[in-house]
Amino acid sequence: MIVPDRRIPATTAAYDPACRRCERLAEFLAAVHSEHPAYWCKPVPPFGVATARLVIVGLAPGMHGANASGRPFTGDHAGILLYETLHAYGFASQPEGAAFDDGLRLVDCRITNAVKCLPPGNKPTPGEVRLCGDYLAADLACLPDGGAIVALGRIAHDATLRALSFKPGDFAFGHGKQHALGRARVLFDSYHCSRYNTNTRRLTPAMFRGVFDGVAAHLAWSTGSDR
Ligand code: SF4
Secondary structure (H helix, E strand, C coil), X not given: CCCCCCCCCCCECCEXXXXXXXXXHHHHHHHHHHHCCCCCCCCCCCEECCCCCEEEEECCCXXXXXXXXXXXXXXXXXXXXXXXXXXXXXXXXXXXXXXXXXXXXXXXXEEEXXXXXXXXXXXXXXXXXXXXXXXXXXXXXXXXXXXXXXXXXXXXXXXXXXXXXXXXXXXXXXXXXXXXXXXXXXXXXXXXXXXXXXXXXXXXXXXXXXXXXXXXXXXXXHHCCCC
16 A cells, blocks of 8 residues: 655644554554555544544554554455445445545544554553553543444443543443443444454444444434434
């Protein structure tokens, strides 16, 4: 994948392109960049609308997807079902996310990750998830009352709850579960839309749509109108 030159996003409370808090991940990114000089190989910023009522929280950038393109779920298998589904429910302008400059816009939606840097083997350590939690907390602080969060997998579920100052032990993860977070905000759990989960049919398109049926119903209820 060729990544054209582009401006690096500014540092905010929710994102720092120069962050090296996780030494292991910073060293891994440097090694991957040596092997793939055209790849983004920096923390991947949130993508979408700052005031969105829906936030998707993934796990971490994939090696040849978000880590290459610099945009969450862009250019890898996990993005196929996610962007198809977001488009089907009116949260994305097109059903595919192939490259950061493909013209895709999110509508009332933002996508972020619990961990902003590519971890070896797609497995961040608990300490890395906690270190990156400050950025996630700043990001989720923008969620308006009545908003919805979709956590893709248990690690994203736990990180989301910690970022919002809840105890993960008080909210058991389960695909299809919904958790009230106060101020009419709801956390929706889903299995991650990874290649493994979709190939093994642990997560089917129908199961994923079931989660978004709940999101759409909640947002319609919380605004008093249909989308
Ligand atoms: S994972 Fe998060 S906290 Fe760790 S280095 Fe990357 S941006 Fe910083």
